[in-house]
Amino acid sequence: MVEREMGGSTDNCNHSGDTEPPKSPEDESSERPEAQCTQDLKSVLITSVLNLEKLDVDLYRGTHHWVPRSQRLFGGQIVGQALVAAAASVSDNLYAHSLHCYFVRAGDPKVPVLYQVDRTRDGRSFTVRSVRAIQHGQPILICQASFHMLQPSPLQHQFTMPVVPQPEDLLTVEELIHRYLSKPDLAKKSRQGLNKLLANEVPIEIKPVHPPHFYRLSAVELRKLFWVRARGYIGEGNMKLHCCVAAYVSDYAFLGTALLPHPNYRAQFSASLDHAMWFHNTFRSDEWMLYECESPWAGGSRGLVQGRLWRRDGVLAASCSQEGVLRVKPVTEPSKL
Numbered sequence: 001m002v003e004r005e006m007g008g009s010t011d012n013c014n015h016s017g018d019t020e021p022p023k024s025p026e027d028e029s030s031e032r033p034e035a036q037c038t039q040d041l042k043s044v045l046i047t048s049v050l051n052l053e054k055l056d057v058d059l060y061r062g063t064h065h066w067v068p069r070s071q072r073l074f075g076g077q078i079v080g081q082a083l084v085a086a087a088a089s090v091s092d093n094l095y096a097h098s099l100h101c102y103f104v105r106a107g108d109p110k111v112p113v114l115y116q117v118d119r120t121r122d123g124r125s126f127t128v129r130s131v132r133a134i135q136h137g138q139p140i141l142i143c144q145a146s147f148h149m150l151q152p153s154p155l156q157h158q159f160t161m162p163v164v165p166q167p168e169d170l171l172t173v174e175e176l177i178h179r180y181l182s183k184p185d186l187a188k189k190s191r192q193g194l195n196k197l198l199a200n201e202v203p204i205e206i207k208p209v210h211p212p213h214f215y216r217l218s219a220v221e222l223r224k225l226f227w228v229r230a231r232g233y234i235g236e237g238n239m240k241l242h243c244c245v246a247a248y249v250s251d252y253a254f255l256g257t258a259l260l261p262h263p264n265y266r267a268q269f270s271a272s273l274d275h276a277m278w279f280h281n282t283f284r285s286d287e288w289m290l291y292e293c294e295s296p297w298a299g300g301s302r303g304l305v306q307g308r309l310w311r312r313d314g315v316l317a318a319s320c321s322q323e324g325v326l327r328v329k330p331v332t333e334p335s336k337l
């Protein structure tokens with residue numbers, strides 16, 4: 001499996017010029033001490049979704065775990081698996097620092113995905129890989145990923161992390177749904193929809209910062225903020241893997257951010273057209289990170305969304321950007337949540 005080839009416990013994400021990769025607080029905190037984590041289930045993202053089968057040199061096969069109701073493959077899965085395939089032929093002293101993808105066809109959940117890697121360039125400081133995700137002989141995703149060696153610099157800056165409640169003070173999506181389901185006057189259609197959501201086996205834990213905005217579109221808050229982490233244990237060390245998990249996580253409920261300013265419309269057809277990520281510092285995708293999502297623009301049946309993944313210590317871990325097709329229809333009845 002590719003994971004074993006990915007250079008084991010090396011740190012392979014870009015650092016913002018530090019000589020030593022910054023320790024995230026969780027590495028020092030006792031939030032999930034290694035001893036306790038060994039009792040946690042190893043994340044299915046690692047054991048299955050991002051554990052590609054090597055078929056030949058630069059050719060891998062990925063399987064599916066969770067498929068959205070749209071029955072097209074989840075974009076984050078294809079991006080995460082493509083990054084695993086790209087990283088497999090990159091040496092341990094290089095770190096994933098960016099990726100750019102186009103989703104050119106819907107993924108078919110009935111068949112696996114093949115990942116064909118082209119070793120585009122091995123430069124002195126930067127290495128680039130191109131990946132085609134293929135089903136039925138046709139590309140569903142084209143992706144370029146770039147890797148950089150550690151090159152410290154005095155030039156460093158970042159935005160400031162938003163001030164929000166800590167994850168320990170918030171409820172998970174599942175806890176919120178159970179709270180909504182306990183309402184006796186909940187509309188039958190809403191109850192059915194929420195039970196379907198509960199049945200999802202999404203391998204990600206989410207704690208919305210503003211639950212009503214998370215479920216009931218309101219034009220008050222034009223940003224979506226939620227704490228997010230991979231379900232289960234991944235552990236320290238292999239930053240390539242954490243970048244692949246972050247790629248998976250970054251596409252979840254991302255495009256929907258473009259609907260926030262339009263509470264009177266809902267998506268009739270939505271799909272990610274592209275996805276770009278930049279990895280800035282080390283992080284643990286199996287520890288809580290704050291995902292700050294906003295939409296600077298929408299029009300012409302498309303919406304642009306941008307996201308920042310923050311470590312709890314305020315360090316910016318990664319930035320994401322995506323445009324999607326958004327065909328909408330008016331909301332006929334207000335949310336009954």
Ligand SMILES: CC(C)(COP(=O)(O)OP(=O)(O)OC[C@H]1O[C@@H](n2cnc3c(N)ncnc32)[C@H](O)[C@@H]1OP(=O)(O)O)[C@@H](O)C(=O)NCCC(=O)NCCSC(=O)CCCCC(=O)O
Nearest residue numbers: 072073074075103104105106107253254255256271272327
């Ligand atoms: C479909 C893609 C994006 C474009 O392919 P193209 O061949 O150009 O198709 P369209 O012409 O767009 O037709 C698609 C579909 O839409 C119908 N259609 C077309 N024009 C209109 C219109 N003006 N009004 C209404 N409907 C229209 C058309 O008839 C077709 O319907 P169908 O015949 O029933 O299919 C193509 O490039 C593509 O599929 N790319 C892959 C996209 C993808 O799979 N992305 C990753 C998965 S999506 C994801 O993971 C995020 C989900 C977002 C949820 C969230 O974050 O909240």
